[in-house]
Each structure stands twice: as structure tokens, then as C-alpha cells.
Amino acid sequence: MNCRLAQEEMQDAFAAGLSVLPQEVLAHRENCPGCQTFYQEEEDLFASLDTALENIVNQPVPGSLLPRIRARLEPAPARGLFPLQGWNWAALTAAIVLVSSLGFLRSHQHPRGTVMKPVTTASFGASLPAPESQRPFSVMSRGASAMTGPKAAPVARARRAKAEPGIIVLTEEREAFARYVAGRGQEQVLVAVASAGTKTTDSDVEVALLRVDELQIAPLESVSAE
Amino acid sequence: MQELVLNPPGRAMGADAAKQAERATVREEFELRLSECGPLAFRVAQGVLRNVADAEDVAQEALLRAYRKFHELRQPAKFRSWIVRISFRLALDRWRSRKRREIRETTWSQPIGGAALPSTEEVVRSNEFQVRLERALDELPEKLRLVVILAAIHGHTLEEVSCLLEIPMGTVKSRLFFARKHLAEKLR
Numbered sequence: 208m209n210c211r212l213a214q215e216e217m218q219d220a221f222a223a224g225l226s227v228l229p230q231e232v233l234a235h236r237e238n239c240p241g242c243q244t245f246y247q248e249e250e251d252l253f254a255s256l257d258t259a260l261e262n263i264v265n266q267p268v269p270g271s272l273l274p275r276i277r278a279r280l281e282p283a284p285a286r287g288l289f290p291l292q293g294w295n296w297a298a299l300t301a302a303i304v305l306v307s308s309l310g311f312l313r314s315h316q317h318p319r320g321t322v323m324k325p326v327t328t329a330s331f332g333a334s335l336p337a338p339e340s341q342r343p344f345s346v347m348s349r350g351a352s353a354m355t356g357p358k359a360a361p362v363a364r365a366r367r368a369k370a371e372p373g374i375i376v377l378t379e380e381r382e383a384f385a386r387y388v389a390g391r392g393q394e395q396v397l398v399a400v401a402s403a404g405t406k407t408t409d410s411d412v413e414v415a416l417l418r419v420d421e422l423q424i425a426p427l428e429s430v431s432a433e
Numbered sequence: 434m435q436e437l438v439l440n441p442p443g444r445a446m447g448a449d450a451a452k453q454a455e456r457a458t459v460r461e462e463f464e465l466r467l468s469e470c471g472p473l474a475f476r477v478a479q480g481v482l483r484n485v486a487d488a489e490d491v492a493q494e495a496l497l498r499a500y501r502k503f504h505e506l507r508q509p510a511k512f513r514s515w516i517v518r519i520s521f522r523l524a525l526d527r528w529r530s531r532k533r534r535e536i537r538e539t540t541w542s543q544p545i546g547g548a549a550l551p552s553t554e555e556v557v558r559s560n561e562f563q564v565r566l567e568r569a570l571d572e573l574p575e576k577l578r579l580v581v582i583l584a585a586i587h588g589h590t591l592e593e594v595s596c597l598l599e600i601p602m603g604t605v606k607s608r609l610f611f612a613r614k615h616l617a618e619k620l621r
Binding site for chain 1: 460463464467468471472475476479480483485488489492493496497500562563566567570581582585586587606609610611613614616617620621
């Protein structure tokens, strides 16, 4: 056996973790100083390798590992506990999409030529005592006219994009305006309220703008004076 | 004609109680295995990542994943090998993303054509053998790497590794042989 073969045998034996070398290799090593050195180097190398590997892997386990896991075990699922499985997910998703689509269409679609519903929260005429003989006027919080027919649709579309303001109407204003409108006996009223604010002397007073298409509106001061 | 069915009031309560009992049973069974498999998952991850904090995160994630699917485990005896596989996969994912990040950062920070500088950790470690071993480990194929890691864990015999990986004993030996040979060549 030559040195090359002997050294290959030694490497393989160490790689395989064998503690005993074949008899031929042992005999060669006894008579070859170079192979004795090689054997010693290989033995040191594999010992270092094993030690280093064990040092890497056998690090002390952090004490926080198990408590952290236990703390996160609380919402434990069990067999059959989850109500939605299989096709139920698809049904739920379809229902959500359907409801969302309907809501979207409803919020973005007003049929041409129909009367827009008055918004009661913003309505000046909510407490209006309308006479029986007269049709109650409509108050449009978006400033749109209560007209019907083809003319109403473009106006409504043009004003639809505008944000609807929050409205605060003082009681005396509402009553005065109701008296005024009832006295004039008009059928259609267009009111555009931009904003309304409390009366303060320190800051600018926000004015509730009223726009009525078919009525000649006197200044509010004169109405209040009545 | 409609049929009126009256459910006894205790039935719903009974179903809830049964679910809770089942949940408690699952948790108890899992916790019995947790003390044993927590360190195993950590060591597998540590063998791949060689970073205690990262290995702890991976072990935690692996065990939580196992817990979520625990009720689907048909053979509880194979829980340990299941944990080993999950931990190893998660650790490899994290190791790969870390490598990508390192390459990206090195590319940005290094002048074009410059030699690769040792990282801060490498300088601090100041152990050339360790650094070379880690690089050699990273170059090992996954199958060989997992066998080396499992065999290096204290108390693991080759039979234990064979059981954990669900592969024949001869396969474990041959993989370990090639892995050690490859590592030794890189370290010479």
C-alpha cells in the first residue's frame, strides 16, 4: 500500500467516524513517518470539527423560549372549532362582494328625472306647519332643486360631488323661515346650506346660506324682525 | 305542518363545554411535548442560523405552527420529526433571506472590484477555523446539513437521527460521511 491510498483510507475512516483503521493501513502507518504525521493531523482536524459543530448546535436554550411559546398558545384551535371551512369561505367572500357592490351602486346612482329625497337632518322644513291646501316644499341639503323633469338631473349631478356640510340651524331661524315660506305659499324651494355656526362675537360668524330658486327671499334680518 | 323541536337548554352549553374540553386536551398534549421539543427545535435552527436570537424566533414560530396544526397530526409519535422538519425549513428560509440581505448590503457598501471584507461578527469572533467551518456548513447541501446538525446534538445517536428524519440508517451514515468529508476538505 502506498502513502496516497493509505491517506485516503485514513480520511474515509475519520469521515465515517470509525475508530479502528484497516489492518493494511495500520501496518503502513507504523512504517511511514509521513503517514503518521498525516494521521495525527487528520485526527486533530476531525476532533476540532466535531467540537466546533457541537459548540454551534448545543448552545444553551434561552430561558424565555418556552414561556414565550406558552404565552402565545392561548387562542388554541381545536378540531372543528373554526366555523368557516371549505366552501364557506367562498360564500362569505361572495356575500361581502355583493353587499359592497350594492352599496357602491346605491351611493353613486340616482335615476334621471326623479325627485331627490329631502334630508331630514338638514331640513329647514322639518317642523314646518304646512297648510293642507299647499304642497309641502322640499328642502335639499345638497343645494339641489326639488324640480322634476330633465332640468333637475344636470343640476343634481353637478352638485352631487360636493361634500355635504354639517348643518346647525337655530330654532328661531327655522321658525322665522317657516313662517315666511308658509306665508308666501310657494311650492318649490331651493335651499343651499353651506355651513352654519354658533353666534360668537369673538370670531367670524358662519352664515347659513339659503338659496331659494322660485321665491324672492328677503334678508333674514327683516324676517327676524317680523 | 311545521314541526316544533325543543332543544333542551343544556345542549348548547354542552357543545361549548365539549369544545373547551377538547381545546384543553389539545393544549395539554402539546405542552407535554413542548418541554422536549422546544430545545430540539431551537438547536436545529441554531445549527442553521448560528445566532441565538434568530434561532429562538424560528423555534418559537415552528412550535406555534405545529400547535396550530396539532389536531391534524395523525401519528403523535412523529411529532419530533415533524418539529425538526418545520424548524429546519423555517431556519433555511431565514438563513436565505439573511444571505440575500448581506449580499445586497455588501454590494452597496463595497467599492466595485474590491475584495470581500470580513463582517463585524467575523472580526469579533477572530476565529478563522470557526469562520471557515461556518462557511463550509453553509455550502453543504440541505440534506447533508440537517444530518450533521442532528448528529451533533448531544445525546443523539445515529438511530435517533434515523428516526427523526424517517430515513434508513444506511442513508444517515452515508450522508454523514459525505458531509464530514466535505467539511474536512474545506477546513484543510
